[in-house]
Structure formats: structure tokens, C-alpha cells
Amino acid sequence: MRCHSGRHTTKGGTSHEVKKDNIRDYAVEAFRYFSTLHCAPTKEAVRFALQKHYLMQGGKNAARNLPEADLKDLYAVVDTIDAIRTLENGAEILETLQNVYLTNPSTNIKRGEIENRILYTTFKTHISTATAYRYLALCRRMFAEARGLRCAYTYQEEERRIV
Numbered sequence: 001m002r003c004h005s006g007r008h009t010t011k012g013g014t015s016h017e018v019k020k021d022n023i024r025d026y027a028v029e030a031f032r033y034f035s036t037l038h039c040a041p042t043k044e045a046v047r048f049a050l051q052k053h054y055l056m057q058g059g060k061n062a063a064r065n066l067p068e069a070d071l072k073d074l075y076a077v078v079d080t081i082d083a084i085r086t087l088e089n090g091a092e093i094l095e096t097l098q099n100v101y102l103t104n105p106s107t108n109i110k111r112g113e114i115e116n117r118i119l120y121t122t123f124k125t126h127i128s129t130a131t132a133y134r135y136l137a138l139c140r141r142m143f144a145e146a147r148g149l150r151c152a153y154t155y156q157e158e159e160r161r162i163v
Helices: 024-036 043-058 060-064 068-085 090-100 113-125 129-147 155-162
Strands: 007-009 015-017
Touching: 024 068, 024 129, 043 068, 068 090, 068 129, 090 113, 090 129, 113 129
Parallel strands: none
Antiparallel strands: 007 015
């Protein structure tokens, strides 16, 4: 339930601030698009896989003229994965990202599926649900910064909340 101050209230009447995540859907789809290419997380591998993808769909001209937006999105995903690897708990974050966003990228996400994938990840990695959500938020923020998208705060601020 939302009260007049823009906060969500629970049945007990307590409230908590709702964080805006205006890039969530865009970032999730970029991660999923990267996963459909089935390539290594390097810019060269991404370019080659994207050329192959467009060659199969539209011929030589389509493969030569790769959409700049697609390349920027995929390069931002690669940069995000590289940056996550440098973090202290990067392996856990990457496993969470893999289990939640990069699994079955060619199928539509059904209602409740993300929550189910998060629960699976928490059992598999022994992290809390809240930590899994924070990891995913960090991934989205890092992607937004790498892509040059406007977002409310930087991933360094999100990382401080995690550690």
C-alpha cells in the first residue's frame, strides 16, 4: 500500500522507502540478450557472435552494419562482468547474475520466475534473499554506468551497501 509520502506501508503501519530503478527492465534485457549469443565475455567474441547472428538473419549487409545500440549494450555487459570480477565477492555476484538473468534467455520471463530463480540461488550459494537482490541491483547499476545511462546513484554507492 502506498501512502501520500511515496513510501510503501506494511500491514503494521511501518513504512520503508521505495527505491526507483528506472533501468531495471532495460538492463535485464541487455544481460539476457548477451546470454542468447552464447559467447565469451570479451568484446571481440561479442562482435563476432553478433555478426554471426545478423549474418544468419539478414545476410552479409546486415552483418557488416551492426546496430550501434546493440554493440553498446553488449559491450556494457562485458564491461560489467569484468568489473564484477574485480570485486571482493565477485564470484558470488556473478553466480547470482548467471542463475537469475542469464539462464534460459530465449524464453519469456513469467510472473514470479525471477523470485523463484533468486530463491534457487540463495539455496545454492547460501546467501540471503536480500543479498541476492542487492547483488542484482549492483549489476544493473554497473551496467547503467558502463552504458552511460542516467540512474539515481552510482554502483560505488550500491557496493558500499553490500560490503
